[in-house]
Amino acid sequence: MGSGVSSLRSKDGEKVEIKPKRSRGSIIRGKKMGNKSDVNEEKYPKKKKLDMVEVQFRIQLDQCSKRGDFSTAIALYDSVQKQGNLELGQYHYTVLLYLCSSAAVGVVTPMKSGNDSRTFSIMSVGDDVVEGMSEEEDGAVRLDDNVKRIARMKGFEVYEKMRAEKIPLNEAALTSVARLAMSIGDGEMALQMVNKMKELGINPRLRSYGPALFTFCSKGDVEKAFKVEEHMLENGVYPEGPELEALLKVSVETGTADKVYYVLHKLRSSVRKVSVSTADLIEKWFGSKAASRVGKRKWDQALILEAVKNGGGGWHGQGWLGKGNWAVKRTYIGADGYCEGCGEKLVTIDLDPIETENFAKCVASIAMKREKNSSFQRFQKWLDYYGPFEAVVDGANVGLFTQKSFSVSKVNAIVNGIRQRLPSKKLPLIIVHHKRIEGGKMEEPANKKIIEKWKNADAIFATPTGSNDDCVSVGVHAHFVFLFLSPSVFSLLKINYLRSRYWLYAAIKFKCLLVTNDEMRDHIFQLLGNDFFPRWKERHQVHFNFSEWGPEFEMPPPCSVVIQESECGHWHIPVASEQDSERDRTWLCATRMHVENQDFPKRHEDAHLPNNMKSKSPSKIMKQPSSDHGEGATIHENTQPPPAQETYRNLRNILSASLLSNSNYQTPSNYQTPIADIEDAEKLGGCTIDFQI
Known part of the structure; x- marks a missing residue:
């Protein structure tokens, strides 16, 4: 026991010594056994060597994928093909296809943890997008035309080799091939890859449809682009911001009014707040001749109101209303829910009562299953x-x-x-x-x-x-x-x-x-x-x-922050921003010019003021919509008292405007305005007088 070495005799009488685990080897039948790797090399030298080659290749390939290093990955692939010392599998081919397809569209983005490889959608609409990117943007690496050509060639070579070796194709591999097709402007082939997924029993993902959709959109083929969107919906895949923006772009550029209307409502229901680039496209549409020529001159107002009611408010979906040029402004929505651009009151879109009730029931039912001692039931009571x-x-x-x-x-x-x-x-x-x-x-x-x-x-x-x-x-x-x-x-x-x-x-x-x-x-x-x-x-x-x-x-915003289509055909589109503050959010306001100044419910607080004195930006006064909160009350409060100087300046402007609005009024030389009296009162009381006008 003291030496830490024990011994026993085998069946043939030969002595076998066993050393403790801490030693680097053990004696078996009188022979010293070294590290496990030494035995494996002696017993299975070829297999071990092959394993090491495969492990090393995979590590290097994974590093290329993380760095977006297309050229090194292809060099590794060519080396393996030349030496013939490694049989590649589905994983190796899929990574190679990903890198090739990324390089083929001109930009390789290093992979990050959690990335679902959908980043290609924002840069795969064509060369116009690629040229607009810098090498620093999102860590992406721009590639020249020669590299893109090599990437396409190698990508298709890898794909054909997979088919020849009958390597199973998964969704990621087929999506990469679709991207290769997109790089040569072949939307039909890109769509064929999606159909192939269906044949193989693979459910296409949103990224699977991107190459075909973006290719048709970049070519201006409205019909085929919307056929792809129809295919998506049939398979339970729904377009999101980038896809809808591409559809909107091709619709605007081709002047297809009904498709623009369709996509605007898609954005309303799924995206709600549009990106800055999408807002630019919408503004471009409303400024076009095609937009001014389309629309109904007469419509059934009762039908429109009924459609608004059935939809929950904020839209009617009955098509473009009115004709003529549009006035498009970038503006704000005041704290009372009125548009600063046109004076129209935006609405609060009601939540479905049944949906809300189901929401509460689901919360309660699952909560009771997880809580101990019926504590949640006591809470309900x-x-x-x-x-x-x-x-x-x-x-x-x-x-x-x-x-x-x-x-x-x-x-x-x-x-x-x-x-x-x-x-x-x-x-x-x-x-x-x-x-x-x-x-x-x-x-x-x-x-x-x-x-x-x-x-x-x-x-x-x-x-x-x-x-x-x-x-x-x-x-x-x-x-x-x-x-x-x-x-x-x-x-x-x-x-x-x-x-x-x-x-x-x-x-x-x-x-x-x-x-x-x-x-x-x-x-x-x-x-x-x-x-x-x-x-x-x-x-x-x-x-x-x-x-x-x-x-x-x-407080919650005074209106629903979502694209709104009014009963008279006006549009208000919220634009997404980094800070996402509702007080400072920019909205697009689009109204027909000939009805821009017609009667709408105007903001009562400043309706009497001259145009140049109305509020140009929202304050922190927030109006709580009444339809969905407790007793249905209107809540209208200041969240921050304004500085005394701002109150004084606003009051001076209001009173001065009232006095000077009558051109026949002559101010006496010795006349003292009420402002002086107010100032004296403030000084005497050491306070600021705030009038609720």
Whole structure:
């Protein structure tokens, strides 16, 4: 035992010594055995050598893929083909095809973790797109015509070799071949690759259709481009921003009015906010002769109104209304929901009540399955007894705002602030984990007094232990999930529901405001498409902040931030921006010139002012739409008091304009305007007088 070496005798009597595992080898039948690799080299020298060649080749190929290094990958491929020492498989060929097809369209983008290789869609419309890119853009590497030619040749060579060797073709390989076809302008071949997927039982993806769609669009072939889109829809694949932009571009360039109208509504229903480049295309359309010539001179207004009602508001889908040139402006939507460009009131598009009810039921049903001791059922009964509420406050999100320790005073400030904006002035519902409001600093008199006030008003619910600070299992659009997902996949998704919230259920149940800065991006809703949940958030979520004046609130926008088609044929298109602030969002406003100044519901606040004195940009005053929040109240509040200088300047402008608007009015030399009196009063009182005009 002391030496760490043991021995035993084999059946033939030969002594066999065994050394401990820490030694680099062992004695077997009197012979020393070295490292495992030494034995393998002796016993299987050829196989081991082949394995090492394959491993080395794969590592180098993967590195080429990550770097977007087409030339090195092809050099590796040529070397293997020349030496004949390695049999390539599906994986090797698929990576090679990806690199070749990327280089063939002129730009190779290094792969990143999580990249689904759909980046080609934004750069594969043709040479005009490639020429517009720099070498630094998204890390992409531009390639010259000679390299593109070699890439096409090698790509088709790899594809033919796969077919000759009967290597199974997967979706990624066939998509790469479709991209190769796109690089030579062969849209038919690109579409054939999609059809081949169907023959092989492979479900095409959105990226699979891109090459054919972009090729036909770049060639100006409207009919074939929309045939591809029709093929997509038949197979349950829906175009997104880049695809719809390509369809819009070919429609605008060919002056195909009905297709432009069709794509605008596709953008409305699926994208909602358009990109800057798409906005440019839309502006180009409304400025074209084709746009001025198309449209109905007469229409049944009752039919239009009925269509608007049936669609939920914000669009009618009955075609272009009116004729003549369009006036197109880039403008803002005021805090009251009126367009600064044309004065038309934009609408709040109602959420489907049935859809909302199903949403709440799904949240509750899955939550109850995951919660222990029926705690969620108790929460539901508590809501039924003490509700309804006009707002719900995410206590943890507010109390931990910009700090690690929970602050009752911050929660109290937000609660009191949002309370003043509610019609009933009733305290909102505060939801927070019970540990946040027990023990430690919570026993201090100031904190204890605030918490007791909330409890006495039945305005706080402390979530129980096991809820992971208001955590429950939740399902969204579960009726759709049950229909389209297999039980095993749905079970996997249910695990991801665990990060949802009590406050979310309460806000859905009462159709009320939800005060939180949590964007809920981690929720399963985001995996289910750009549909109900984003629309729900837009209408209900209130963001907050703190300034020297106290709490600030960014209320839900005064209208639905989505493409809107009015009952008189006008269009308002929101443009996506990086900051995504609704106060500063740019909108495209398109109206017929001959009806631009006709009677529309005008903003009452400044309708009496001269045009040059009307607000040119939205303020932080947000109007809460009435149709979908609790008691249906209108909420119209300042989120930040304006500086005294700005109030003074606005007041001076208004009063001066009123005095000077009458050309016959002569100002006496000794006349003192009311502004002087107001200034004296402000100085005397040490305050700013704010008139609600």
